[in-house]
Amino acid sequence: MTPLLKVENLHQHFKISRNFTVKAVNGVSFEIYPGETYGLVGESGSGKTTIGRSIIRLYNPTDGKITFDGKTISGKLDDDTNKFLRKNMQMIFQDPMSSLNPRKKVGEIIGEGLDIHKLYTTAQEKNKIISEILKKVGLSPAHAERYPNQFSGGQRQRVGIARALVMQPKLIIADECISALDVSIQAQVVNLMKDIQDATNCAYLFIAHDLSMVKYISDKIGVLHLGYLVETGTTHEIFNNPIHPYTKSLLSAVPIPNPILEKKRKSLTYDVKNFNYAAGTMHHVGGSHFVLATDEDFKIWN
Amino acid sequence: MNENLILSVENLDITFKTNAGNIHAIRGVDITLPKGKTVAIVGESGSGKSVTMKAVTGLLDSNAVINGGKIFYHYDEKTVDLLTLTKKELRRTINGQHIAMVFQDPMTSLNPTMTIGAQIMEGMLLHQNISESDARDKALELLNLVGIVDDEKRFKNYPHQLSGGMRQRVVIAVALANTPKILICDEPTTALDVTIQAGILSLISDLQARLGISVIYITHDLGVVAKVADFVNVMYAGKIIERGTVDEIFFDPRHPYTWGLLSAMPDLETDDDRLYSIPGSPPNLLHEPIGDAFAARNKFAMKIDEKAAPPMFKISETHFAATWLLHPDAPKVEMPEELRKRIERAKLGSRE
Ligand SMILES: Nc1ncnc2c1ncn2[C@@H]1O[C@H](COP(=O)(O)OP(=O)(O)OP(=O)(O)O)[C@@H](O)[C@H]1O
Ligand SMILES: Nc1ncnc2c1ncn2[C@@H]1O[C@H](COP(=O)(O)OP(=O)(O)OP(=O)(O)O)[C@@H](O)[C@H]1O
Ligand SMILES: [Mg+2]
Ligand SMILES: [Mg+2]
Numbered sequence: 173m174t175p176l177l178k179v180e181n182l183h184q185h186f187k188i189s190r191n192f193t194v195k196a197v198n199g200v201s202f203e204i205y206p207g208e209t210y211g212l213v214g215e216s217g218s219g220k221t222t223i224g225r226s227i228i229r230l231y232n233p234t235d236g237k238i239t240f241d242g243k244t245i246s247g248k249l250d251d252d253t254n255k256f257l258r259k260n261m262q263m264i265f266q267d268p269m270s271s272l273n274p275r276k277k278v279g280e281i282i283g284e285g286l287d288i289h290k291l292y293t294t295a296q297e298k299n300k301i302i303s304e305i306l307k308k309v310g311l312s313p314a315h316a317e318r319y320p321n322q323f324s325g326g327q328r329q330r331v332g333i334a335r336a337l338v339m340q341p342k343l344i345i346a347d348e349c350i351s352a353l354d355v356s357i358q359a360q361v362v363n364l365m366k367d368i369q370d371a372t373n374c375a376y377l378f379i380a381h382d383l384s385m386v387k388y389i390s391d392k393i394g395v396l397h398l399g400y401l402v403e404t405g406t407t408h409e410i411f412n413n414p415i416h417p418y419t420k421s422l423l424s425a426v427p428i429p430n431p432i433l434e435k436k437r438k439s440l441t442y443d444v445k446n447f448n449y450a451a452g453t454m455h456h457v458g459g460s461h462f463v464l465a466t467d468e469d470f471k472i473w474n
Numbered sequence: 475m476n477e478n479l480i481l482s483v484e485n486l487d488i489t490f491k492t493n494a495g496n497i498h499a500i501r502g503v504d505i506t507l508p509k510g511k512t513v514a515i516v517g518e519s520g521s522g523k524s525v526t527m528k529a530v531t532g533l534l535d536s537n538a539v540i541n542g543g544k545i546f547y548h549y550d551e552k553t554v555d556l557l558t559l560t561k562k563e564l565r566r567t568i569n570g571q572h573i574a575m576v577f578q579d580p581m582t583s584l585n586p587t588m589t590i591g592a593q594i595m596e597g598m599l600l601h602q603n604i605s606e607s608d609a610r611d612k613a614l615e616l617l618n619l620v621g622i623v624d625d626e627k628r629f630k631n632y633p634h635q636l637s638g639g640m641r642q643r644v645v646i647a648v649a650l651a652n653t654p655k656i657l658i659c660d661e662p663t664t665a666l667d668v669t670i671q672a673g674i675l676s677l678i679s680d681l682q683a684r685l686g687i688s689v690i691y692i693t694h695d696l697g698v699v700a701k702v703a704d705f706v707n708v709m710y711a712g713k714i715i716e717r718g719t720v721d722e723i724f725f726d727p728r729h730p731y732t733w734g735l736l737s738a739m740p741d742l743e744t745d746d747d748r749l750y751s752i753p754g755s756p757p758n759l760l761h762e763p764i765g766d767a768f769a770a771r772n773k774f775a776m777k778i779d780e781k782a783a784p785p786m787f788k789i790s791e792t793h794f795a796a797t798w799l800l801h802p803d804a805p806k807v808e809m810p811e812e813l814r815k816r817i818e819r820a821k822l823g824s825r826e
Contacts, residue, residue, distance in 0.1 A: 188635060192627050215667040216621075216639025266638040269579040310519075310755055317494055321535065325578040325661065326519030326694075348638065351664040352578065354519050354694040356738040359749035381639075381667035382695075384740040388749065425668035429696040429739050430820045431703075431720045442669070 174242070175203035176375050177227070177343055182236035184219070184226045184399075196222040198399040198450070199236070204343070204392075207373040211390030211407070213383060213422065219399040220379045221266055224345040227377070228263050241342060259289050262336035264349040266379075268328040272320040278331050279316030282306070285339045305334045310360050325352045333361060340372055347379045362389055383426045387411055392460065395419045400449040405461030415463045415473050418442055479548055480688045481507040481530070481656055486543035488525060490535070498759045499525050501712035503543075505690075507656065510682065512689045514699045514720075516735070517709030518756055523692045524578055526709075527658050530556060531575045532564040547572070549655060571601045574654035578661045578692075580641040583648075584633040590644045591617075591629035597651045616647040621673050639666045646674060653685060660692045675702055696739055700724060705792070708732050711757050711767035713783075718793035725817055727809065728795040730772045737813045750812075766798065774799060774807045 184197035197219045204210045212220050226233045229245060238246040240261065243253055262285075265271035272281055282302050285291075292298040303313035309330040320328055329352045336344050346365075350358045362385065368374065380386050386393060387407055394404040395418065403416040414420045421442035428434050452464040457474070465473065488500035500522045507513050515523045528534050530545055545556040549572065556568065569575075577583040585593060594613040598604055604612075617625040620643035633641055646662060657678065663671040679702065681687050693699060699706060699720065706723040708716040708731065716729040727733055734752035754771035757763045766772070769779035778798050787800035799807050808814065 186635070188627070188631065194635075213667070216643070216670045217637040218667075221637060267579065267581050267641075270581045312755070312758060314494060314758065314760070318492065322490070322492060322537075324520040324524060328579075330519075348664070352519070352661060352694075354517065354735065354738075355696065355740075356735055356750075356752040357519050358694075359738045359740075359751035362749060363751065381671075383668065388740050421669065422667070425672055426697070429700050429724070429736075430823065431700040431724050433820075433823060434697065434700040 173205055175239075176206045176208075176241055177204040177377070178237075178239040179203070179223075179227065180237040180239075182223065182226060182238065183234040184222050184231060185234045196399050197226065200394075200396070200399070200401045201454075202392075202394050202401065202404055204375045204377060206342070206375055207369060208392065209369070209376040209378050209390045211386040211393040212377060212379045212396060213381065213386055213393060214396030215422075216381075218396040220396055221347055222399075223396075224263060224347050224377060224379060228261055228345055229257065230263075259285075259339065260342040261345070262339050262341040262343075263345040264332050264336045264347060266347040266351075268325075268332045268352075269320065271332060272328065274320050276319070277316065278306075278318055278320065278323075281320070281331065282316070282335045282338055285335065289339070291339070301338060305338045308364055309334045309337070310357050326354065326357060329353060330357075330361065337364075337368060340368075341374060343375050343377065345377045345379070348381070349378075350385065351380065351382065358385065365389070383423065395422065398444065398449060400452075400464055402449070402464045403462070405457070406459065409457070409459055409461040413457070413461070415457055415461075416465070417447075417473070418444075478508050479506050479546075480509040481505075481548070481690075482544075482546045483526065483530065484544045484546070486526060486529060486545065487541040488522075488529060488534070489539045489541055491537045491539065495760050498762050499712055500529070501759075501762070503709075503712070503714055505707055505714065507688050507690055508704075509688055510686045511704045512679075512682070512691060512702050513705045513707065514691045514693060514703035515707045515709055516692075516694060516696065516699060517707075517715075518711070518731075518735075519694070520756060521709040522712045523709055524660055527575065527660060527690065527692060530658065531569055531573060532556065532559070532561050533575070547656075570597050570654065571652045572654055573656045573658065574649035574652065575658040576642075576645050576649045576660060576662045578664075580638070580645045581633065583645055584641060586633055589630050589632060590636070594644070594647050594651055597648060601652050613647070613651070616650060617644075619650075619677055620644070620647050621670050622647075639670065642666060643670075643674065650681070653681070654687065656688050656690070657681075658690045658692075661694070662691070663693070663695070663698060671698070678702075696724075696736070708735065711763070712759060713767065713796065715768070715797070716795040718789070718795075722790065722793040725821060726789075726793070727813075728789060728793075728800060729768075729797045730774055730799070731768050732795075733809050733813055734771075736816075737810060766796075768797075776804065 180201050182200045186194045225231050233246050279302055350361050390407050392406050393410045395402050397418045403419045421440040424440040452466050454462045455465050455470045483505040486500050486503040490497040547554050547556050595609040598609045614625050622628050703720045706720050707714045710731050716732050737750045757767050765781050766779040769775040784796045784798045786794040786796050
């Protein structure tokens with residue numbers, strides 16, 4: 173099987189001023205197969221959103237190659253490729269308020285993509301599609317008449333989810349898409365995403381910081397730190413045999429919903445100064461499990 | 475009135491006017507915040523958590539109508555009902571210096587055209603007698619405290635140049651700049667990874683220990699609640715339906731909605747391939763339910779649930795729940811077996 177998305181050696185840098193360039197993403201490579209969910213985790217500022225935005229081409233990658241469904245999408249996009257990309261790849265944005273047009277009703281916002289790509293024949297059908305998707309994300313058809321600012325944070329986040337899902341794309345980049353939802357609605361949305369995946373074989377790049385949810389939804393996981401992919405593998409490999417000290421510290425810090433345990437717990441600390449990521453290369457641990465390390469480090473950790 | 479309280483919301487009632495009709499979003503909410511303590515508000519998305527706290531800070535949307543209620547703030551031996559103050563009075567005397575709020579959506583509270591450094595300094599220069607350069611030093615220190623390294627360079631960044639979690643931390647820094655007496659955090663760590671989240675939570679609890687700040691957390695992250703909260707309020711459809719100490723809510727929940735909420739938590743210990751979610755959807759508050767708003771989704775619902783909203787039944791001095799199941803005449807109903815086992819496991823796990 174060929175991967176749906178292939179990211180090779182992606183670099184994304186931002187020049188802020190003459191003497192300050194943020195190297196947000198540094199040589200990241202991974203693949204996502206159709207029907208698969210790839211969870212991207214890592215600390216705040218590690219480059220997760222940037223990777224998503226580079227893939228969907230909100231940024232021009234500084235370097236590297238991105239292939240989507242057999243087409244190269246990292247260079248200049250011709251009209252056909254651009255159109256193909258807009259229909260088949262959707263992003264659910266981390267900050268729902270700034271990604272929803274405040275002057276449009278939610279029904280119009282969700283219908284926009286349907287209009288552009290003519291995904292219905294009658295107005296009636298369009299309304300039906302919109303009502304259905306609103307119900308599926310736990311909102312009601314009446315919500316189509318409201319404006320984004322008239323929603324709660326979690327309701328707004330679900331508008332963003334509905335807007336992406338309604339297009340039935342091949343790949344959805346879901347950036348912290350359930351972080352503002354209560355656990356019951358998180359479960360509803362995640363179950364819905366799984367059902368849609370079973371039905372349409374779409375793939376997800378699932379960006380999140382909540383490791384218990386990532387564990388639950390992902391087939392594979394990539395751990396990002398300071399713009400470097402420090403470890404990647406199947407969910408089982410990462411959770412049962414984490415190799416990189418950063419991954420270990422991340423796993424040790426997951427809050428446990430138990431007030432007694434939680435109040436006496438200590439997490440592992442991690443000091444990045446002991447590592448030079450740029451000097452490391454990807455080492456094969458086994459299966460699809462890889463870790464970024466120097467040869468010496470790899471010997472010690474393994 | 476309890477003299478240990480710093481804030482008490484009493485019988486708050488709010489409606490939103492919309493094209494489609496009036497939405498009765500807050501239907502008689504009581505919340506108390508004891509001085510120096512941490513109170514969490516959890517509950518269904520859309521249940522009214524943010525709106526309640528926006529009412530405290532006087533920042534309700536313009537289509538909101540306050541039908542009734544009081545919000546008492548007790549300080550320096552004085553008590554004011556914040557609802558009697560104008561927006562201007564709130565801004566001049568209370569907001570920022572006494573009560574600071576971290577909003578759920580960081581982009582809406584940051585000014586996109588101003589550097590983050592200037593935004594952190596702004597409140598200090600307004601409310602404190604402080605020189606520009608001292609304010610700058612303090613702002614840099616705050617950035618450092620919320621875990622933004624390269625603080626000198628970041629100082630001159632605009633909000634869009636930061637990651638989602640960094641923006642969230644800038645908003646926290648702005649809120650802490652004037653060391654408020656009450657800090658209200660609306661989903662302060664949703665966009666933060668666990669390590670940085672842990673840092674922010676301990677920063678806030680340090681401040682609490684050092685300066686006696688009182689904190690209200692709105693969060694759906696029950697792990698965070700377990701870590702920081704002394705008391706928990708569970709909200710559903712515009713009402714508080716259960717309140718208690720954190721141990722009472724996690725280990726002895728009584729309301730069927732709370733049962734559902736706790737059951738829906740993903741469990742790192744198990745490998746289930748489907749998550750539990752509470753069946754059905756919340757009531758549409760355009761058409762207010764007559765009886766218990768949770769009845770339609772409650773498999774233990776009784777006849778009376780369709781006729782009358784349950785009052786708060788007392789379970790202990792600190793623990794209350796609004797469900798008819800607690801009425802002396804109600805049949806005895808136990809929490810779902812799965813949840814009971816899970817709580818047993820949790821209790822055992824905590825006793826090593
Ligand atoms: N300006 C508004 N106009 C109309 N309805 C509103 C407005 N603001 C909020 N609402 C409604 O009021 C209810 C309560 O909203 P609130 O933001 O308090 O929810 P919440 O509990 O904070 O939810 P979340 O966890 O999703 O943030 C929701 O049903 C929401 O749609
Ligand atoms: N448009 C931009 N201009 C300048 N710098 C940027 C821009 N977008 C992102 N950055 C920087 O790139 C780095 C990575 O940011 P990114 O948003 O990808 O992080 P993230 O992993 O998504 O973090 P979070 O979990 O906080 O959302 C950060 O240092 C950020 O400041
Ligand atoms: Mg991000
Ligand atoms: Mg809210």
